[in-house]
Amino acid sequence: MKLAYAALAAASLAALSQPAVAQQAQAPSAQQMAPVSDAELENFVIAASMIGQIQRSEEIAGAEKEKAAMQVLSQAQMTPQRFNTIGAALQTSETLQARVDQTLARLKKEQAEG
Template structure:
């Protein structure tokens, strides 16, 4: 986990977000006027951990694509997060500076914990 978090930076998460959105089951985009439910610190930590793990799965050249899809689905189950909510947070990261800051803070906190 230490290497996963130390290798992860916000830029890689931001670049990963559209990939995750494109790979999940198609869903109707939320109307622009619809407010997103607030993201708690606990939910954001789950998102960061899930995004990191999913990125590692995506980068695994030896794993077949079908296996990657199943593995990423399992990551979301373990994170207790629906694909729609994961993608909603990923999309919000594209435009919300406050959410981007919170992700950076969460990554830094997790890195510090991993480094002891």
């Protein structure tokens, strides 16, 4: 999935480690979670960046923020539960954190190369 890479420029790992979508979903621990493919991780990184921008936006009303976030997840082909599970795993898994760092670096490099 190649969503707007410009969203990555403003991404911070803080936004990635604190999922802001569908708080009703309880995320299992990293050991219980299904493996995260490289493509799914890329979708997560891009979606988290875009959702972070939505959450910080002062131009979007509160109720509309969740709708917009859900639309981003739909485009990323990710359920709120899976998004939250990956986000929760990021808080405890150094391996997953390293993969996110690599994904961010690769996407930024691709963006810079055009």
